[in-house]
Amino acid sequence: MIEQATLNKPASEIECPIPLFLEFKASGLKDGSYPIEVAWSLPDGRIESRLINPSNVPSWIVWDAEWEYTHGVSQDSLRLFGRSPQWLAQRMNAKLAGKTLHSDGAPFACYLLHRLFKAARIHPSFTLEDAGSLYRRYLTPETLGMLFTQAWRSVSHRHRAALEISRHQVLWSLIMESGGAACASLYPTLPWVRQQVGSESLNLPCRTR
Numbered sequence: 001m002i003e004q005a006t007l008n009k010p011a012s013e014i015e016c017p018i019p020l021f022l023e024f025k026a027s028g029l030k031d032g033s034y035p036i037e038v039a040w041s042l043p044d045g046r047i048e049s050r051l052i053n054p055s056n057v058p059s060w061i062v063w064d065a066e067w068e069y070t071h072g073v074s075q076d077s078l079r080l081f082g083r084s085p086q087w088l089a090q091r092m093n094a095k096l097a098g099k100t101l102h103s104d105g106a107p108f109a110c111y112l113l114h115r116l117f118k119a120a121r122i123h124p125s126f127t128l129e130d131a132g133s134l135y136r137r138y139l140t141p142e143t144l145g146m147l148f149t150q151a152w153r154s155v156s157h158r159h160r161a162a163l164e165i166s167r168h169q170v171l172w173s174l175i176m177e178s179g180g181a182a183c184a185s186l187y188p189t190l191p192w193v194r195q196q197v198g199s200e201s202l203n204l205p206c207r208t209r
Contacts, residue, residue: 018041018045018169019104020101022040022041023162028064030062033064036051038159040092040095048095053079055079085119095126100126151168151174152167
C-alpha cells in the first residue's frame with residue numbers, strides 16, 4: 001500500500017520506475033500476417049530484440065513485399081538469424097513473468113502475440129497494455145503529440161522493434177520531465193479485455209482503453 005505522504009508529493013519528487021514496453025514487427029498488415037521480430041525492455045532499461053524464424057510454422061505464409069521495404073527485414077534474414085517461436089516464447093516467459101508491458105496498437109500486438117505463442121503451444125506469463133492509454137492518463141493530446149514528435153526525432157526513423165522501444169523510453173522520460181506523470185506504481189487499474197482472434201482466443205489479458 002502506498003503511503004499518503006507519497007501520494008502528496010509532486011510528480012517531480014517521486015521516483016518512478018520506467019514502464020516496460022514490447023513491440024512487434026509483422027510480415028504485413030493483412031489478415032494472416034505473422035510476427036517477424038519482437039523486442040521488449042527490462043526494468044533496468046535494457047532492450048532485447050529477436051528475429052523470428054517462420055520455417056517450422058506452415059500457416060505463416062503471408063508476406064507483404066511492400067511492407068518488407070518499410071521494415072527492411074528479408075525472409076532470408078529470418079531463416080538465417082531468427083529464433084524459433086518455441087525458443088522465443090519460452091525466453092519471453094522467463095524474462096517477463098508476472099510483468100505488465102505496454103505496446104502501440106495493442107489489438108494488433110495482441111494478435112501477433114497470439115500467433116507467436118500459439119505456434120509455440122504455450123501461454124504467455126505476462127500481460128500487455130495499450131501504451132497510448134498509459135500516456136493519455138497524464139497528458140493532454142496536444143502535449144502528448146508534441147513530446148511524441150520530440151521522441152521520434154531523437155531516435156532513428158527505421159521501422160524496427162527495438163527502435164520503437166527506444167522511442168517509448170525517450171517519450172516516458174520527456175513525460176516525467178514535463179511533470180505530467182505521477183509514479184508508475186500509482187497507475188489506475190483498467191478492465192481486462194480478452195483479445196479475440198478469429199474463432200479462437202488465447203485469453204490474452206490485454207488491457208486497452
